[in-house]
Amino acid sequence: MSGAWLPYLLVIPILAFEGVFVLYPIVKGILTSFKSQELGQSGSYTFSNYSRMFADPVFWQVVRVTLTFTALVVVLMLIAGLFIAMLLNWSFRGRGFVRGILSIPWALPDIPVVLTFLLMADPNFGILNRMASWLGFGHHNAFFTSPHLAFASIIVLTVWKGFPFYALITLSALQAVPDELLEAARVDGAGAIRRFRSVVLPSITPTLCLLAVLAFIFSLQQFSLIYLTTGGGPGNDTTTFSIDIYNQAFQFFNYSYASAIAVVGLFLSVIGTALFVYIERRVVRSRS
Amino acid sequence: MAVLTKPAAAAPAAVPRPRRSRRRMAGSAVRVVVIVAVCVVALFPVYWMILSTFQPESKTLSFPPPLFLHGFNTGAISQLFGDQPIASWLGHSVFVAVITVAITLVLASFGAYLLGRLEWHGKLVFGLLLLFTQMMPGAMIIVPELQFYRSMGWTNNLPMLAVLYAAFNVPLGSWILKSSFDNVPDSVLDAGLVDGCTRLGVLRRLLLPLSRAGLVAVAVVAFFGSWNDYLFASALITNRSQYTAGLGIATFISQQDVPIFELQAAGVVFSLLPVIFYMAVQRYVVRGLTAGAVKG
Numbered sequence: 001m002s003g004a005w006l007p008y009l010l011v012i013p014i015l016a017f018e019g020v021f022v023l024y025p026i027v028k029g030i031l032t033s034f035k036s037q038e039l040g041q042s043g044s045y046t047f048s049n050y051s052r053m054f055a056d057p058v059f060w061q062v063v064r065v066t067l068t069f070t071a072l073v074v075v076l077m078l079i080a081g082l083f084i085a086m087l088l089n090w091s092f093r094g095r096g097f098v099r100g101i102l103s104i105p106w107a108l109p110d111i112p113v114v115l116t117f118l119l120m121a122d123p124n125f126g127i128l129n130r131m132a133s134w135l136g137f138g139h140h141n142a143f144f145t146s147p148h149l150a151f152a153s154i155i156v157l158t159v160w161k162g163f164p165f166y167a168l169i170t171l172s173a174l175q176a177v178p179d180e181l182l183e184a185a186r187v188d189g190a191g192a193i194r195r196f197r198s199v200v201l202p203s204i205t206p207t208l209c210l211l212a213v214l215a216f217i218f219s220l221q222q223f224s225l226i227y228l229t230t231g232g233g234p235g236n237d238t239t240t241f242s243i244d245i246y247n248q249a250f251q252f253f254n255y256s257y258a259s260a261i262a263v264v265g266l267f268l269s270v271i272g273t274a275l276f277v278y279i280e281r282r283v284v285r286s287r288s
Numbered sequence: 289m290a291v292l293t294k295p296a297a298a299a300p301a302a303v304p305r306p307r308r309s310r311r312r313m314a315g316s317a318v319r320v321v322v323i324v325a326v327c328v329v330a331l332f333p334v335y336w337m338i339l340s341t342f343q344p345e346s347k348t349l350s351f352p353p354p355l356f357l358h359g360f361n362t363g364a365i366s367q368l369f370g371d372q373p374i375a376s377w378l379g380h381s382v383f384v385a386v387i388t389v390a391i392t393l394v395l396a397s398f399g400a401y402l403l404g405r406l407e408w409h410g411k412l413v414f415g416l417l418l419l420f421t422q423m424m425p426g427a428m429i430i431v432p433e434l435q436f437y438r439s440m441g442w443t444n445n446l447p448m449l450a451v452l453y454a455a456f457n458v459p460l461g462s463w464i465l466k467s468s469f470d471n472v473p474d475s476v477l478d479a480g481l482v483d484g485c486t487r488l489g490v491l492r493r494l495l496l497p498l499s500r501a502g503l504v505a506v507a508v509v510a511f512f513g514s515w516n517d518y519l520f521a522s523a524l525i526t527n528r529s530q531y532t533a534g535l536g537i538a539t540f541i542s543q544q545d546v547p548i549f550e551l552q553a554a555g556v557v558f559s560l561l562p563v564i565f566y567m568a569v570q571r572y573v574v575r576g577l578t579a580g581a582v583k584g
Contacts, residue, residue: 007408021455029432107566112555172578221425224518242427
């Protein structure tokens with residue numbers, strides 16, 4: 001039985017690495033959230049940050065914005081991904097090429113995407129305003145700074161940037177649906193919609209659940225696309241947890257208050273992920 | 289629809305065939321039109337990014353902006369490299385990305401081996417721990433991370449920035465690679481053990497060489513994570529001469545004095561490497577990422 005010790009040897013560098021760079025800061029952050037004084041001064045532990053936070057209407061707005069943002073992004077991502085995957089799940093000449101170029105938004109870094117969208121959305125000479133005026137919405141719409149449009153704009157931006165990932169993975173799931181099953185359904189007289197509902201959808205559901213978890217995590221983590229376009233504004237209309245923490249820490253230098261918000265955000269991401277994992281288990285079990 | 293096709297089943301191969309294939313052709317045509325429309329809409333921003341880089345200056349800032357190129361102006365690119373230390377920033381980004389990818393690959397291959405093939409006590413806890421660190425939004429720990437880095441004197445230190453990126457990529461990397469390892473048949477591993485491979489040898493000689501797609505997918509994810517980051521770089525790197533390209537370009541947004549076409553040129557230059565890298569290894573990425581996601 002040589003090498004029985006190997007797992008314990010291999011786990012050491014990972015635990016050390018994640019412990020020092022991720023887990024230790026998390027613990028440190030939780031402790032900081034219970035301090036009233038700012039950095040450097042050793043204060044006693046207190047709930048003052050939390051009582052201030054729960055009494056602050058802005059905090060509840062941030063909760064609402066975050067939940068709406070993540071929910072809409074998850075739903076729209078999955079729909080966009082499924083739609084594109086179904087379009088491509090069909091053999092035609094140049095499919096590899098189309099798949100390749102449709103992946104570009106995902107392969108592009110965030111910052112050039114932000115620059116381009118800011119340019120396209122410019123109220124004075126942006127192309128989106130030209131299109132808006134074609135459609136009769138007038139021009140000089142300031143997409144990322146207007147109260148009506150900013151929230152919708154960051155959702156469009158986030159979905160546009162991320163959809164190829166969801167489409168590619170959904171496409172592989174569609175390709176794994178057994179042809180015999182589809183053929184059998186066709187022979188039994190099932191129409192396209194029926195085949196989709198009774199054959200295709202059940203067999204890709206586990207993949208869609210996994211993608212929903214990933215979309216939830218990624219949209220909760222989303223920072224640069226929002227921060228660099230709206231900065232959380234106008235007002236706090238697009239301020240998610242990530243943006244709020246960053247602004248509290250680096251604009252107002254409220255480190256301990258920012259840490260308290262981060263603890264709630266962390267809690268939210270743990271609950272959300274656990275919920276999704278639970279749902280996925282249920283779905284997978286109910287199928288078998 | 290089902291009603292229409294029923295007669296076809298009753299009288300096979302005779303009259304209804306052409307009608308069915310005509311309908312299928314019409315369906316194909318609709319599909320092609322929809323695919324083209326989706327591509328146009330989805331790629332328009334990419335087109336616009338390139339267009340506004342090479343459009344002569346006078347055209348970019350007029351309303352309505354022209355939809356097509358009026359001349360080909362490379363002035364923006366040369367001006368960018370002349371005005372800004374973009375070349376050295378790009379060098380920093382490459383440096384950081386290479387370190388991130390290297391650390392991530394090594395640790396994620398250990399992690400994947402531990403999550404899947406190895407039997408040991410603590411596997412479940414280890415898996416949950418990785419899941420927990422993976423879903424940790426970066427912004428949630430930016431404050432304590434900054435305090436920690438300051439106290440260690442690691443701010444403005446590019447290798448230590450890369451180490452942090454790696455810490456964020458190892459968990460997801462381990463899960464991706466685990467699925468690839470799972471797809472290697474048991475018989476191959478058993479044969480290796482019989483032939484006298486050690487367990488570490490199995491990882492090095494069998495699992496890793498047979499999981500090329502998974503390794504490429506992990507490398508791409510780690511590369512993107514490091515190349516894309518703004519959050520940590522903006523907090524941990526304050527010295528302009530140490531900037532990564534992403535951070536440097538992002539600071540242009542708030543600086544009002546950088547002309548728009550130069551900004552767009554910076555965006556194009558910054559995008560080149562990840563897009564080329566992705567296109568080159570695309571096949572492996574899709575296979576590596578979907579090894580676990582698609583099990584039907």
